[in-house]
Amino acid sequence: MLVATTALLLSFGALVTTYDAAMAVPDWPGTFGHNMFLYPLVEWFWGPWDLFLEHGHRLLGATAGMLSLLLAAVTFRKGASPAVRWLVVAAVVLVVVQGALGGLRVILDDKTVAKVHACTGPLFFAVATAIAVLSGRRGRGDLSAPATEQRSNAVGQEALVAVGPVHLPLPSWALGASLPTALAVAAYLQLVAGAQLRHADATLAPSTFRWMVAIHLAGAAAVTVLSALTVIAWQPHESRVARRWSLAIMAMVMGQLLLGGGAWLFTWGIPSWLQDAWAPAEAVLARSPRGAAVITGHVILGMMILGAAVVLALEWGGADRLERIARFGRQGLRRPDGTEARLLPATAAVQPRSERGAR
Amino acid sequence: MNTTTSADIRHTEGQRPAWSVKIVLALLVVLGGTGCGATPPAWFRLNMVEATKQKLTSDQERQVATLLAAMFGTPDDPVALPETGLDEAKLRLAAGPVRSDIVGRKNGLYREHCAHCHGVTGDALGPTAAFLNPYPRDYRPGIYKFKSTERADKPTHADMTRILKNGIPGTSMPSFALLSETQIDALVEYVKYLSIRGETELGLIRAYFELDDDAEGKLPETREFLVGEVLEPVAEKWKTAADALIPVPEMPADIDMVASIAKGRELFYGDKANCVKCHGPTAMGDGQANDYDDWNKTIVEWTKEVVGTDDKQWASRAHRVLDGDSLEPRTIPPRNLRRGIYRGGRRPLDLYYRIHAGINGAPMPAAKGTVPPEDIWHIVNYVQSLPYELDGELGADRPMVARDRF
Numbered sequence: 001m002l003v004a005t006t007a008l009l010l011s012f013g014a015l016v017t018t019y020d021a022a023m024a025v026p027d028w029p030g031t032f033g034h035n036m037f038l039y040p041l042v043e044w045f046w047g048p049w050d051l052f053l054e055h056g057h058r059l060l061g062a063t064a065g066m067l068s069l070l071l072a073a074v075t076f077r078k079g080a081s082p083a084v085r086w087l088v089v090a091a092v093v094l095v096v097v098q099g100a101l102g103g104l105r106v107i108l109d110d111k112t113v114a115k116v117h118a119c120t121g122p123l124f125f126a127v128a129t130a131i132a133v134l135s136g137r138r139g140r141g142d143l144s145a146p147a148t149e150q151r152s153n154a155v156g157q158e159a160l161v162a163v164g165p166v167h168l169p170l171p172s173w174a175l176g177a178s179l180p181t182a183l184a185v186a187a188y189l190q191l192v193a194g195a196q197l198r199h200a201d202a203t204l205a206p207s208t209f210r211w212m213v214a215i216h217l218a219g220a221a222a223v224t225v226l227s228a229l230t231v232i233a234w235q236p237h238e239s240r241v242a243r244r245w246s247l248a249i250m251a252m253v254m255g256q257l258l259l260g261g262g263a264w265l266f267t268w269g270i271p272s273w274l275q276d277a278w279a280p281a282e283a284v285l286a287r288s289p290r291g292a293a294v295i296t297g298h299v300i301l302g303m304m305i306l307g308a309a310v311v312l313a314l315e316w317g318g319a320d321r322l323e324r325i326a327r328f329g330r331q332g333l334r335r336p337d338g339t340e341a342r343l344l345p346a347t348a349a350v351q352p353r354s355e356r357g358a359r
Numbered sequence: 360m361n362t363t364t365s366a367d368i369r370h371t372e373g374q375r376p377a378w379s380v381k382i383v384l385a386l387l388v389v390l391g392g393t394g395c396g397a398t399p400p401a402w403f404r405l406n407m408v409e410a411t412k413q414k415l416t417s418d419q420e421r422q423v424a425t426l427l428a429a430m431f432g433t434p435d436d437p438v439a440l441p442e443t444g445l446d447e448a449k450l451r452l453a454a455g456p457v458r459s460d461i462v463g464r465k466n467g468l469y470r471e472h473c474a475h476c477h478g479v480t481g482d483a484l485g486p487t488a489a490f491l492n493p494y495p496r497d498y499r500p501g502i503y504k505f506k507s508t509e510r511a512d513k514p515t516h517a518d519m520t521r522i523l524k525n526g527i528p529g530t531s532m533p534s535f536a537l538l539s540e541t542q543i544d545a546l547v548e549y550v551k552y553l554s555i556r557g558e559t560e561l562g563l564i565r566a567y568f569e570l571d572d573d574a575e576g577k578l579p580e581t582r583e584f585l586v587g588e589v590l591e592p593v594a595e596k597w598k599t600a601a602d603a604l605i606p607v608p609e610m611p612a613d614i615d616m617v618a619s620i621a622k623g624r625e626l627f628y629g630d631k632a633n634c635v636k637c638h639g640p641t642a643m644g645d646g647q648a649n650d651y652d653d654w655n656k657t658i659v660e661w662t663k664e665v666v667g668t669d670d671k672q673w674a675s676r677a678h679r680v681l682d683g684d685s686l687e688p689r690t691i692p693p694r695n696l697r698r699g700i701y702r703g704g705r706r707p708l709d710l711y712y713r714i715h716a717g718i719n720g721a722p723m724p725a726a727k728g729t730v731p732p733e734d735i736w737h738i739v740n741y742v743q744s745l746p747y748e749l750d751g752e753l754g755a756d757r758p759m760v761a762r763d764r765f
Contacts, residue, residue, distance in 0.1 A: 202478070205400075205683065206484060284531075
């Protein structure tokens with residue numbers, strides 16, 4: 001529920017930026033002098049579009065904040081794994097900071113704060129997604145193995161034999177487990193770079209802006225390459241769901257490239273090198289619903305890629321690593337004989353220990 | 360819609376919970392500590408190309424900036440002297456940062472819709488400017504291409520409104536047809552304000568050239584000089600723009616279109632109109648294509664001057680200005696008339712204006728004086744037929760739209 005609320009919250013936030021509606025309500029934390037929650041629904045729904053977006057964004061933000069607090073209470077009351085606990089703490093801190101940043105953006109009417117606000121949002125979404133993934137694994141009673149499928153191929157079985165009965169499985173696709181993590185980081189950095197472009201101040205020099213666009217385009221190339229490598233690395237994976245998930249990310253990245261091109265067209269028109277080939281006889285319509293949908297969709301799809309990469313990284317490989325980090329290495333890495341277990345390279349894991357010892 | 364007053368808001372702000380203030384302060388400290396300073400208030404950039412070209416000293420540059428601030432205010436707080444003929448209420452709707460007022464009316468329209476390309480100063484140096492081809496318009500010289508007035512005259516309010524509503528096809532200038540009449544009206548007023556400000560700035564910079572020796576390099580700061588001699592001549596041209604409308608004879612209702620197009624074709628390739636010189640024998644813009652428009656020509660010619668000078672210190676300063684305050688000059692290719700894209704408007708009347716007065720700021724010359732008014736209609740008819748022209752010489756043997764053929 002938190003992930004869904006956050007997704008809607010971020011979509012509203014993206015629309016607020018697209019329509020430059022951040023200052024549609026000049027006061028904070030109230031709305032035109034009213035308590036935020038008591039602002040008349042009729043005025044919200046039937047008022048100006050800018051007001052609908054900004055006030056809706058605030059209500060969703062408050063909902064996400066309350067859900068985070070509720071989640072924290074439940075998590076610490078019912079007990080959860082250390083990783084989930086840490087993530088919930090991070091979520092609460094982030095949601096409070098994010099709310100304050102939103103308020104600061106309005107009170108100071110400052111673009112720098114808006115940029116930071118736009119960077120914290122996707123981070124909170126990633127954390128919320130991670131909590132959902134890890135909680136889901138725990139709910140299924142599956143803390144140490146891939147959640148959806150039993151290992152069935154020979155490589156996987158041998159890998160388990162190799163490390164013995166430890167809390168962590170040894171992924172035979174070690175490289176593949178790191179790739180979605182890198183992809184998630186790259187997708188997040190792309191959202192950060194995109195936020196700098198969307199919130200660029202009008203006094204910025206063209207040369208600086210050109211560099212910012214170049215960085216965003218380089219980031220797009222990096223995300224594309226990483227998603228392609230992820231697909232390649234995950235195709236031998238025994239889980240069909242995992243394989244399809246990686247393909248879905250690749251498809252989303254392709255869609256994102258198209259939306260990025262569309263955002264360019266709706267913002268700057270046909271690039272000069274294309275104008276000789278084709279140019280419309282009519283000018284682009286500024287602030288058209290179609291243009292807003294493409295530009296905002298570019299932000300939302302970027303967020304979805306980030307969420308999907310987090311799921312892939314945690315659900316099939318990275319969750320145990322995260323649990324280990326959360327326990328500061330104190331638990332979960334000890335074999336029954338007290339020796340330290342560590343992740344071995346995939347190639348080393350193929351051979352059972354007894355065979356390796358015999359050589 | 361809202362009965363809440365600003366006093367209510369102030370009252371509510373006074374009751375804001377202490378925790379929110381604390382968090383806000385803590386964040387300020389964090390942001391400050393990480394080097395993320397608050398966005399500085401918007402400011403008008405000085406016309407450094409002209410100032411450096413005229414070899415102004417830094418004191419003189421400061422004087423120009425101060426005088427302009429006194430006469431025109433700042434981007435957040437514009438001032439319209441009565442002599443400008445501008446409506447300050449409209450300017451205030453368009454100026455400043457983007458925000459809604461107490462009744463939910465959007466302010467800061469220029470920065471929301473225009474400044475990212477045209478720049479806060481209207482100097483065509485907005486962040487996105489380098490990506491646009493053609494570059495966005497620099498309002499400061501007060502030169503506008505698409506209008507219903509004679510070549511050297513200013514556009515009318517209606518001309519600028521039409522451009523905002525229709526956009527400029529074939530360029531990055533979009534149509535703002537979804538904005539309200541009031542918003543478009545405010546934006547047009549603000550663009551005029553930036554133009555009058557820019558031309559006044561040019562007037563002030565060039566006035567240093569005519570100073571007497573006893574002026575000690577300082578412009579007189581009297582109302583008589585600043586408003587009477589510099590501002591009013593500029594503003595007067597804008598106020599009288601509607602008096603300079605191009606007279607357009609009626610096109611005969613019973614005109615023989617085939618004969619008119621043939622006559623227009625003859626004029627197009629003839630010596631009088633000589634359209635073929637630039638638009639080329641195929642009318643696809645394959646004639647002379649190495650010329651610049653006035654905005655780019657200024658930079659090209661000044662660059663030549665800088666390269667050829669012996670004053671190394673000035674040249675070094677000029678190079679810095681060229682790097683930071685101008686974009687790489689681009690040539691202006693003549694239009695391909697077979698594509699059916701008309702930047703200044705697709706109405707026959709728009710084409711008549713273009714041919715009659717030429718295009719101010721561009722190499723397109725005026726036919727006025729060389730081609731009789733009624734013959735201009737023939738050229739208009741021929742130009743409008745070009746995207747559909749049947750022409751065996753071009754390798755086409757059947758009529759089809761230009762975009763399919765070319």
